[in-house]
Amino acid sequence: MSKTDEPEPEDEADGGSKIEDANPLEWDEAPNNRKAPAERRTVSNREEKDDAKKIVTGEAKYAADYAREFPDLAEAEIVRSDIAHGVVTDIDTSAAEAMDDVYAVVTPDSPEVPDKPYTSAGQSYPEPSPWDLRVLRRKVRFVGDPIAAVVAEDKDTASKAARKLDVTYEEYDAVFDTAEATDPDAPQIHDADDVENHQPGADYERNIEANMSGEIGDVDAAFAEAEERDDLTVIETEWETPYQSHCVPEPHTTIAHRDEDNRYHLISSTQVPYHTRRQLSHLFDVPIRDIQVSKPRIGAGFGSKQGMITEPITMALAEAADRPVMVETTRREQFHAVRNRRPARVTLRSVVSDDGDLEALDMEAVTNSGAYGPHGMTVASAVGKKPLPLYTHTPNIRFEMTAVHTNLPIAGAFRGYGAPQGHLAVEGHMDEIAAELDLDPIELRSRNVVSEGDLDVASGILKDKEYGRRIRSCGLDDCIAEGRAAIGWDDVEQPDADHLHRACGMALTIQSSGVPGDELGAAHIKMNEDGSFILQTGAVDIGPGADTVMAQIAAEVLGVAPADVLVQPSDTDISPFDHGAYASSTTYITGQAVKKAAEDARETLFEFASRMLDEPESALTVGDESIVSEATGASVSLEEIGYESMYGDEVRAHVMGEASHCTEESPPPFGAQFVDVTVNEETGEFEIHDMVYAVDCGVALNPDLVEGQIEGAMHMSYELATGDGIDFDADGRPETLGFRDYDMPTTADQPPMTSIIVETHEPTGPFGAKSVAEIPVNGVPPALSNAVRRAVGVRIGDLPITPEKIKAALDGD
Amino acid sequence: MEIDLTLNGDDVTYETARSDTLLDVLRDNGYTGAKRGCDTGDCGFCTVIVDGEPVKSCIRPISQLDGADVETVENLGTQDDLGPVQSAFVDNAALQCGFCIPGMIMRSKVLLEETPNPDEAEIRDALSENLCRCTGYEKIIDAVQDASARMAGEADVAADGGHVPTDAACRGCDCHDGGVDE
Numbered sequence: 001m002s003k004t005d006e007p008e009p010e011d012e013a014d015g016g017s018k019i020e021d022a023n024p025l026e027w028d029e030a031p032n033n034r035k036a037p038a039e040r041r042t043v044s045n046r047e048e049k050d051d052a053k054k055i056v057t058g059e060a061k062y063a064a065d066y067a068r069e070f071p072d073l074a075e076a077e078i079v080r081s082d083i084a085h086g087v088v089t090d091i092d093t094s095a096a097e098a099m100d101d102v103y104a105v106v107t108p109d110s111p112e113v114p115d116k117p118y119t120s121a122g123q124s125y126p127e128p129s130p131w132d133l134r135v136l137r138r139k140v141r142f143v144g145d146p147i148a149a150v151v152a153e154d155k156d157t158a159s160k161a162a163r164k165l166d167v168t169y170e171e172y173d174a175v176f177d178t179a180e181a182t183d184p185d186a187p188q189i190h191d192a193d194d195v196e197n198h199q200p201g202a203d204y205e206r207n208i209e210a211n212m213s214g215e216i217g218d219v220d221a222a223f224a225e226a227e228e229r230d231d232l233t234v235i236e237t238e239w240e241t242p243y244q245s246h247c248v249p250e251p252h253t254t255i256a257h258r259d260e261d262n263r264y265h266l267i268s269s270t271q272v273p274y275h276t277r278r279q280l281s282h283l284f285d286v287p288i289r290d291i292q293v294s295k296p297r298i299g300a301g302f303g304s305k306q307g308m309i310t311e312p313i314t315m316a317l318a319e320a321a322d323r324p325v326m327v328e329t330t331r332r333e334q335f336h337a338v339r340n341r342r343p344a345r346v347t348l349r350s351v352v353s354d355d356g357d358l359e360a361l362d363m364e365a366v367t368n369s370g371a372y373g374p375h376g377m378t379v380a381s382a383v384g385k386k387p388l389p390l391y392t393h394t395p396n397i398r399f400e401m402t403a404v405h406t407n408l409p410i411a412g413a414f415r416g417y418g419a420p421q422g423h424l425a426v427e428g429h430m431d432e433i434a435a436e437l438d439l440d441p442i443e444l445r446s447r448n449v450v451s452e453g454d455l456d457v458a459s460g461i462l463k464d465k466e467y468g469r470r471i472r473s474c475g476l477d478d479c480i481a482e483g484r485a486a487i488g489w490d491d492v493e494q495p496d497a498d499h500l501h502r503a504c505g506m507a508l509t510i511q512s513s514g515v516p517g518d519e520l521g522a523a524h525i526k527m528n529e530d531g532s533f534i535l536q537t538g539a540v541d542i543g544p545g546a547d548t549v550m551a552q553i554a555a556e557v558l559g560v561a562p563a564d565v566l567v568q569p570s571d572t573d574i575s576p577f578d579h580g581a582y583a584s585s586t587t588y589i590t591g592q593a594v595k596k597a598a599e600d601a602r603e604t605l606f607e608f609a610s611r612m613l614d615e616p617e618s619a620l621t622v623g624d625e626s627i628v629s630e631a632t633g634a635s636v637s638l639e640e641i642g643y644e645s646m647y648g649d650e651v652r653a654h655v656m657g658e659a660s661h662c663t664e665e666s667p668p669p670f671g672a673q674f675v676d677v678t679v680n681e682e683t684g685e686f687e688i689h690d691m692v693y694a695v696d697c698g699v700a701l702n703p704d705l706v707e708g709q710i711e712g713a714m715h716m717s718y719e720l721a722t723g724d725g726i727d728f729d730a731d732g733r734p735e736t737l738g739f740r741d742y743d744m745p746t747t748a749d750q751p752p753m754t755s756i757i758v759e760t761h762e763p764t765g766p767f768g769a770k771s772v773a774e775i776p777v778n779g780v781p782p783a784l785s786n787a788v789r790r791a792v793g794v795r796i797g798d799l800p801i802t803p804e805k806i807k808a809a810l811d812g813d
Numbered sequence: 814m815e816i817d818l819t820l821n822g823d824d825v826t827y828e829t830a831r832s833d834t835l836l837d838v839l840r841d842n843g844y845t846g847a848k849r850g851c852d853t854g855d856c857g858f859c860t861v862i863v864d865g866e867p868v869k870s871c872i873r874p875i876s877q878l879d880g881a882d883v884e885t886v887e888n889l890g891t892q893d894d895l896g897p898v899q900s901a902f903v904d905n906a907a908l909q910c911g912f913c914i915p916g917m918i919m920r921s922k923v924l925l926e927e928t929p930n931p932d933e934a935e936i937r938d939a940l941s942e943n944l945c946r947c948t949g950y951e952k953i954i955d956a957v958q959d960a961s962a963r964m965a966g967e968a969d970v971a972a973d974g975g976h977v978p979t980d981a982a983c984r985g986c987d988c989h990d991g992g993v994d995e
Contacts, residue, residue, distance in 0.1 A: 048903060055911030056899035056918060058846020058886035065845040156832065247946050249850055249858060249912035299848070299912030300947055331851040543910025543947055704906035704952075711949035712909065739855035739944065747950045748941035755951075 019468035025453055027472060029763040030595075042552045043767045044759075046704040047562050050548045051297065051541075060297045063253035063269045063328075070257060070324040074103055076317050077158035078327070079148040079165055080337055081140035084407040084732030085174035085187060088138050088147050092166035101153035102161045104320035108136040108147070112319040117196050118283045120307045121374035121412070122272030122580060124518050127279075130209060130373040131196040135283070135312045140169070141189050141371035142407050143733050144337035151317040151325055174407035174732055178345065178368045181207040181406050189371065189405045199377040201402075209369050209403040210377035214461040217396035222360035226351040232359060236349045237432050239425040240798035241781070242725030244341035244716075245736075246414060247744050250299020251334050254314040257324035264291045264315060269298050271305040271540050272580035277572045279308050280315060294571045298542040302716070303413035304339045305542065306582045307374060335726060335742065336734035339412030342376075343368040343725075344383055344421035348429045351396075356437060356444045360396040361388065363425065367418070369403050370410045376403040379411070382418030385459050387426040387778075389469070389668065390510050391448050392458035399461050407732050413582060415713065416777040419511060420720055427507035427782035428797060431789060441786065442480060442489075445508055449476060452760075456668075459512070469516070472667060473770065475696030475760040476508065479672040482756050483694040487674035495678060502678040502689075505787025509671040511775035513765065514585035516666035521590030522576030523597035525554055525565075527655035529646060531625055531638030532564040533601070538578020539590040540570050544773055545705040546586045550594045552701055553766050557598035558605075559622035560638065576658070584669075584771030587701065591766040593661035601657030608641045611650060665764040669771050671695040673717075673779025677787040684807030686788065691718065693776050694756035699768035703757055706772050710755035713776035719745055721781040722800050743800075816879050820844075821888035827875075835861070835870035835878060839885060846886035846915040850944075857943030860916035861885045867923045869942075886915035889922070898922050901960035902953070909947035917943050921957045930961055 037044065054060040067073050081088075093105040106113050113135050121129040137145050148165055152158035173187040180186055184206060192204040201211030226232040254268040264286065270276050273293040281288040298305065310327045318325040329338060344367045351360035365383040369376040384399035391397075434441040450456060452474040460467025484490070489504045523537040535554050541547040551565040558565070568574060578590055606617045609627035613620075619631040628635040645655050676689040693710050700706040723743035727735040736742050755776075761768040781799055789795050794809035796802075816838070817826050829838050836859045839847050847870055850858035854872035861870050862884040890896035895903065898918050908914045917940065924931060924939040931939065936957045937950075945953060 046906070049906065049908065051911065052903040052906075052908060053892040053895065053899075055908050055914050056886075056895060056902050057890065057892055058844075058915045059892070060911050061845070062848070062912065064840075064849065068843065068845070156830075247944075249856070249910055249944075249946050250848070251850070298910060300910035302946070328849070331853065331856070543912075545909065708906060708909055708948055708952065711951045712947045713949075715949035716946075738853050739851055740853065744944060744946070746941040746944060747937040747954065750950050753949055753951055 019457065019466050020455060023455060023468045023470040025470060025472070027763045033763070033767060034761055035767065041556050041559065042562050043556045043701045044699055044703065047548060047552055047702055049545045049705070050551060050567060062250050062297045062299050063255060063267050064326065066255055066267050066296065067326055070255065073255070073324045073326055074151045074153060074321050075155040075158055076149055076151040076325055076327045077155065077162040078146045078313060079150065079162050081145040081147055082143055083140060083169050083171050084143050085189070086140055086169045086171040088140060088167060089170050090168040091148055093148070095164040096150055096161035099157065099161050099164070101157045103151045103323070104317065105150050105161070106136065106148060106316060106320050108134065108138050110320060112316045114283050114312070114316070116283065117194065118279060119374050120309055122275040122306045122308055124579060125278060126197060128199065128378050129375055130199055130202065132190055132373050135316060142409055144409060145371065146313065149313055149317060151321045176406050176408055176728065176732055178366050178404040178406060181404050189407060199373070207405040209373045209405055210380060211402045212381060212462050213398065213400035215398040216457060216461060219360050219362050219396045219398040222351050222396040231354045233352050233436060234349065235352065235429070235433055235436055236347065237425070237429045238797060239346045239428060241344050241421045241424060241720065242799055243343055244414065244720050244725055245335050245742060246302040246304040246339070248300045248302060248304050248334065251329040251331060252305065252310045252338060253326065253328045254310040255324060255326045256314040256318040258318070265294065266292070266311055266315065267294045267296055268311055269305055270295060271301040271542055271582055273540065273570050273572050274538060274577055275580055276308045276311055280311060283312055284315065292571070292573045295540055295569055301542040301581060302415040303417065303582065306413040306580065307339050309338055331739065332737050335736050335738065336409045340409055340726065341414035342370065342379060342411030346383060346421060346425035348425045350429060350433060352433050352437065354437065356439045356447050358391055358394040358448045361391060361394050363388065363399045365401045365422070367401070367403050368408065368411065369405050370408045371405060372410045373403070374410065375413045376411070379413065379418040381462050383422040385461055386419035387422040387510060388458040388461065389456040390426065390450055390508055392450050392454065392456045393448060397458055397461060408728065409734070415716065415774050417774065419774070419778050420717065420781065423507060423509060423778040424781040424785065424799070428785050431505070431786040432795070435789065441506065442484065446480070449508060450474065451476065469666065472764060473696070473698055473760040473762040474670055475758040476670045476672065478758045479670060479694035479696055482758060483672040483674045483692050486754055486756060487676050487690060487692045489674065499682045500678050500680055501791040503787050503791035504674055504676050505783045505785070505790055506672060506674045507779045507782035507786065509673060509775050509778040510668045511584055511771060511778070512666045512668055513588035513771035514666050515583045517664045519579045519583065519585045519589045520660060520662045521578050521593040522660040523590065523593040524576050524658045525597045525601050525656065527601065527642055527645070529639070529642040531560065531642050532566065533558065533560070535565050535567045535594065536575050537567070537590055537594055538570045538575040539586050540578065540581035542581050544709060545702065546581065549587055549591060549701050549705065553591050553594045554598040556767060557595060557602055560625050584774045587769050588765050588771050589661055591769060593659050595766045596659030596661060597657040599657065600659055601655055604653065604655045605641055608645055609636050612636045612641065612644060663764065667762045667764055667770050669695060669697045669775045671775050671779065673783040675780060675783040675787045677784065677791060679788055679791040679806060681792050681810055684803035684805070684810065686803065686806065688751035690752045690754055691780060692754040692756065693779060694758055695772060695776060696758045696760050697772035698760055698762035698765050698770035700757045700759065701767065701769050706757055707755045709772045710776045711753050713774070714753050714780060715745060715750055717777045717780035718751065719743060720799060721784045722802070724800060814876065816875055818878065819882040821884055829875045831876055833875045835873040835875050835883070838875045839870060844885050844887055848912050848915065850912065857920065858913050858916045860919045860943060862919055862923060867920045886918055889918065897963040898925065898960045901956045901963055905952050905956040905959055907948065907952040907956035913943060913945045917945065917953060921960060924957070925961055925964055929965060
């Protein structure tokens with residue numbers, strides 16, 4: 001590879017070796033963590049999801065299904081701003097309050113409603129999001145801002161009363177585009193003095209929530225050199241993505257009440273029970289110990305329930321009405337008043353040699369936070385730092401991100417967390433390089449991509465200290481080979497009709513497994529007399545089957561069937577602490593805590609078995625529901641130990657285990673997305689024949705559940721690539737009000753999908769596992785855009801990819 | 814107003830508000846298997862069977878249903894004795910969060926009663942008014958095909974709803990030790 005002529009400064013060289021030394025390839029892996037397939041009892045089996053039977057009988061209980069347990073339950077309607085920017089100068093509540101069966105009408109002035117800034121982002125403490133929200137708002141910043149709420153005997157009454165509120169506004173100019181919002185003359189959405197916990201680079205006079213940049217090497221020098229040399233090419237591309245709705249099946253729902261101990265109890269559809277408890281405590285100035293957050297079955301989250309959205313207003317209304325209250329959001333609220341994937345504009349410039357060696361990558365992302373800042377800094381950062389590690393060997397990399405406010409709905413966390421926006425740019429750009437240099441797109445990637453044993457520095461590009469992440473497992477080569485074969489990359493047959501053109505496109509993908517050095521998971525396990533176990537973790541199963549995987553991990557250690565490990569749903573009164581279900585962390589972080597807790601319990605099993613068998617502990621091993629002496633073959637069943645431990649004559653001690661897990665490691669899963677498409681050059685219409693995704697998630701602890709993640713995420717990824725997103729009129733009013741207006745694929749229009757699991761072994765993960773929940777959402781937009789480019793030669797870089805855009809590009813419009 | 818229904822085979826009389834939908838009445842009376850996802854008839858999570866037809870109960874006024882025959886997911890089987898559609902969904906891992914599944918199962922049941930051996934296109938067409946956000950529909954389509962086979966007696970139905978010992982249904986999985994599939 002060509003390098004700049006200047007010698008590297010010595011301190012940088014030293015720094016590099018320090019990072020290498022701090023992240024050695026060697027890893028002190030726990031004994032028995034690596035098992036050959038034949039040695040595995042339950043991990044990597046297609047075990048039945050532990051809640052499957054109660055789901056198909058309709059007995060699984062979600063938050064709203066608990067309503068019947070509260071005979072005096074009241075329901076509420078939230079009153080929302082119908083202007084995009086302004087101030088509420090008056091709310092006349094008298095007509096609503098005069099109605100029968102209306103228990104309370106609350107406004108920002110009501111004593112039950114906290115009046116201090118907070119963030120809804122369910123993140124670690126202190127949250128890396130600005131505290132810019134109020135439970136109810138006097139100043140409104142988008143159509144949908146909550147300004148008041150009515151609580152009544154039932155939802156119908158609350159809705160009728162809400163319509164009787166007479167709201168007077170002073171309306172301000174609004175701004176809906178990020179490019180216009182940063183203009184010094186644009187309407188200012190937030191006053192910096194009203195926001196606490198400012199994030200880096202905040203400039204509220206220019207509607208900038210956060211701005212950060214980082215550089216590896218010397219990008220300007222690389223571009224300057226490219227101007228001088230004929231063998232270096234500069235390529236520039238631009239990309240744009242729209243709002244996307246999570247479309248969570250279960251609308252956000254919270255029931256809040258005071259229990260018989262006068263404590264606050266919330267049954268809530270949340271991905272983050274512990275963060276929610278802490279944030280409610282701070283917001284309401286109530287001791288943490290006086291709040292209990294219970295997570296029932298959850299009708300999926302995808303990041304939208306990593307937001308504390310319905311909990312504060314429900315808790316305030318329960319106080320105001322002095323009775324249990326349920327807030328169940330409507331689908332319309334889900335589309336514009338809850339959270340969405342943030343739109344992004346990304347530009348990417350590169351310097352590349354004639355041979356296809358990347359010399360420099362210069363990436364800039366501007367994201368639209370909407371009206372408030374939850375997850376704004378962190379998602380905008382992830383647009384670059386998630387995908388760039390694919391090409392961490394590029395000697396010169398720069399990334400700048402800007403999170404900008406507009407008077408549009410609030411963006412939040414959404415599966416992928418900025419990575420889909422970034423992957424469109426990075427992986428679309430790679431194909432533009434390949435096209436420009438007439439290189440095979442797969443060979444170009446293989447030439448530059450990260451591989452096992454490498455040190456990734458690009459994921460630390462925004463850190464103010466040098467950072468490296470050792471790649472201890474990487475199955476990208478196999479993902480590419482298997483995906484390539486499955487899609488038929490090498491033998492695409494052109495249709496007979498001259499106006500139809502068929503091609504395959506591809507994209508590489510990467511994510512992480514938890515936030516390094518941040519996530520904490522904990523687990524507690526206890527044995528019953530019959531040799532079964534009860535496992536308590538803070539892992540928040542929101543649908544993917546986390547509880548089942550936790551049971552498999554414990555069962556693998558303890559020699560029982562997964563069905564013999566009963567997993568309790570997370571509840572802040574009962575479960576050990578956990579950061580919650582986000583950042584692709586549950587299997588990797590909490591799973592490791594479960595493994596360690598089960599091993600802790602196993603030590604006590606060995607102590608009992610040693611006495612009962614009169615054998616040294618060193619001779620014992622785990623058998624099938626038993627502890628076995630390897631020396632004599634004698635065994636004692638777990639049931640015998642269970643009774644002995646509780647009622648025996650010699651020693652009585654409950655067999656239990658506990659552990660916590662937190663790590664600086666965050667191994668990336670890898671994957672290769674392929675799309676096979678035929679494009680009609682006369683109309684721009686296209687047909688997708690297959691979408692193949694091959695993933696390396698380490699050891700797939702439950703292949704059924706892994707395939708479920710791939711297929712569900714590919715569905716969302718396809719929607720992001722082709723769906724219209726959420727539309728607004730010229731005044732910022734949402735025009736997408738329900739499923740009818742939104743392009744969520746149905747059984748009839750979801751293209752075929754093929755999922756492939758490539759097994760590697762991640763030495764830092766439980767039984768070799770890495771994450772898989774988010775990564776498959778990254779690939780379809782770039783792979784489809786690349787396929788269209790290869791089929792008919794036009795690049796659609798602004799999502800959605802539509803026949804109209806393809807036709808216009810073909811016509812040269 | 815009072816409404817008489819045949820609900821899961823039983824004659825019941827409910828006191829309802831005139832503005833109530835069938836979903837309101839079902840959920841108020843403990844039949845919470847049907848889920849509220851949109852209240853506009855667009856997601857299908859509330860699908861139940863009324864007089865033999867799949868119906869989105871969130872937009873069906875109860876006032877129109879006096880004397881109707883209503884079947885909900887609660888009637889199809891118990892966890893110890895699942896119906897064939899239910900066990901096919903379980904065995905094909907055709908569920909994740911589960912919020913859409915009761916409606917999806919009721920829709921599938923009607924399809925299979927009317928078209929016992931549907932091809933994939935017929936399944937995709939029949940299920941197209943029921944959304945699912947978790948699965949990408951792949952395993953749901955598999956489950957309905959499997960249910961069709963079970964109902965035709967072409968596959969052994971596990972009495973306990975567990976794994977079925979045929980390669981087709983198990984796709985090479987390892988039914989857990991000690992499990993008895995018969």
